[in-house]
Amino acid sequence: MSSTLSRRSLLAGAGGLAFATLLPSVAQASGHHGSTLSVRGADLSFLPQLEEAGVRYRDLAGRVRPAEQIFAAQGANYIRLRVWVDPPDGYSDKARALALAKRAKRAGLKILLDPHYADFWADPGKQPIPASWPTDLPGLLTKIRTYTRDLLRDFARQGTPVDMIQIGNEITAGILWPVGQLYLPDGTQQWQSFTDLLKAGIKGAREGQPNAKIVLHIDRGGKMGDTRWFYDNITTYGVPFDIIGQSYYPMWHGSLAELQANLIDSVARYDKPVLIAELSYPWTFEDGDGRGNIVGPDTILPDADRFPATPAGQAGFYEAVRDVLKQVPDGRGLGFLAWEPEWIPGVGWQPGAEASNDNLTQFDFTGQALPSIRAYRRP
Template sequence: MSSSSITRRGLLAGAGGLALSTLLPSVAQAHGRATTLSVRGADLSFLPQLEEAGVRYRDLAGRVRPAEQIFAAAGASYIRLRVWVDPPDGYSDKARALALARRAKRAGLKILLDPHYSDFWADPGKQPIPAGWPTDLPGLTKKIRSYTRELVRDFARQGTPIDMIQIGNEITNGILWPVGQLYLPDGTQQWQAFTDLLKAGRQGALEGQPDAKIVLHIDRGGKLGDTRWFFDNITTYEVPYDILGQSYYPMWHGSLAELQANLIDSEQRYDKPVLIAELAYPWTFEDGDGRGNIVGPDSVLPDVDRFPATPAGQAGFYEAVRDVLKQVPDGRGLGFLAWEPEWIPGVGWQPGAEASNDNLTQFDFTGRALPSIRAYRRP
């Protein structure tokens, strides 16, 4: 996710707009449903900066503990770690990700690595080439392979091997723009260049760690037609991957019913397990730092009547997401990763900016855990 603007959530160019609005429990029942979710985790990439800003976290009982330990004690199984190539000082570079990986492993958490292949935020609205990288396709193909290989090896060398890796972050519109930009302003679609880069990144990841699971991650959680458009082309261009990853923010990506329909369709159409790689929901419409949030009272939440923007409503939403994932046939709804649920006021999305997601966290503005933290339990 990018926290800079809500406007980046435009429709995928050229994609179909099909959206299913009904749940499909009969499909799941016919194939059996999961009794638990193997992936229950969170992207905690801002955690070191928040701690440096003086933020402290408390569990539901009020005890001060490191955030990753609060999640692990609640039943979490994974941490997701963002890596930028050369970000502003203090932000999520490789050194910080490696240090947080050591903490995660001590807490008993597995690792999903999320290299953005950029110096800063990368998402469907922007995928800038790192300043120090080549700007031609042959050079970038070589660079993404070698960079990914060495990045993965660095995690293994320190005793924190990764378990899964995304080849880019929310790559719905391509990667490493403009060379790997999927949809150009003139309407051209660069599938060949884009998928060549994906294949090179995957190759590098497996050279670094042969048993790493490869995730392709887009931001179309409840958008079935858009998802088909993207992954049908991925299939046509023969990009190998292990897990189909989605972002799901209901204010941009549709209802829970549409999410369930899309996940079930993806599992059946592509024969891949599915993962919600990013997830968030408001527990309030108040603004913790008074400097603006990307989700407020004017935002459209499709299921807000069931799940109001309150701590209890947020907890109910997470329970409903668990149920949606369990409806995916054959236990192939792997689970979910909340996006920056620790990002309470204290650190901006860029230097000097606001914490624009501070009402989408799983801690209140003082750092006290909210009831939705119970969604990480194993059963």
């Protein structure tokens, strides 16, 4: 996910290693309610900045604890970490991600790494080449490979090896624009250069940490046609990867029924497990910092009759997502990662800006955990 402006602009708009370590056991792999989700986690990339701004978090019992420990105590087993190349001061660069990885490992959490391959926000509306990187295809092929390799080696070197890595963030429209831009303004589709860059990044990941699972992450949770179009081409161009990653925000990506149909179709069509790499839902339509939110009273929630924008409605939504994932055949609905559920008021999406998602969190505006945090439990 990205900033308010970029998200609103979007509204208009083979192979792979064995992944047995991610899948439930055969006895649990029926794909129904008795199975265990093997990935239950959250992207907590803003956490250090929020703490520096004075934010504190309380668990369901009201005890002040570090947020990653609150999630782990509820059953979470993964953290997702965003990495920008050269962001504004204080934001998620490599050093900050490495430090947060140490905290995550102490809490017993595995790591999904999310390099944006950009200096700041990268998503389907923009994928800017980092200012210090080459701007030609040969140079970028070398750079994305060596950058990814070295990044994973740095995590492993400090004793926090990465368990999964995304090759880019929400890469539905390509990466490293304009060289790897998938859809050009004149209608041209650059699948060759885009997939060459993906392959180079994947090669670097394999060199840096051979056991890390490769995730290709798009933002089409409930949109089967768009998902097929993307991964059909990925398969045609022979991009090797392990896991299909989806963002699922129902206000943009469809109903839970559409999500379920798409996940089941993807598993059958591509013989890959699926992961909801980003997920959130409002617990209120109020605005915690009074400076504007991306989701508000005019937002259409496809299943609002079942899950209103209340703490109880949010908790019910997370339970329903768990059920959708458990019903993916053969245990291949790996699980979910909530997106920045700790991002309560205190830090803007860019310096001086608002916290545009402060009503999509799993803590209230004061830092008190909400009932939806129970969704991380193991069974």
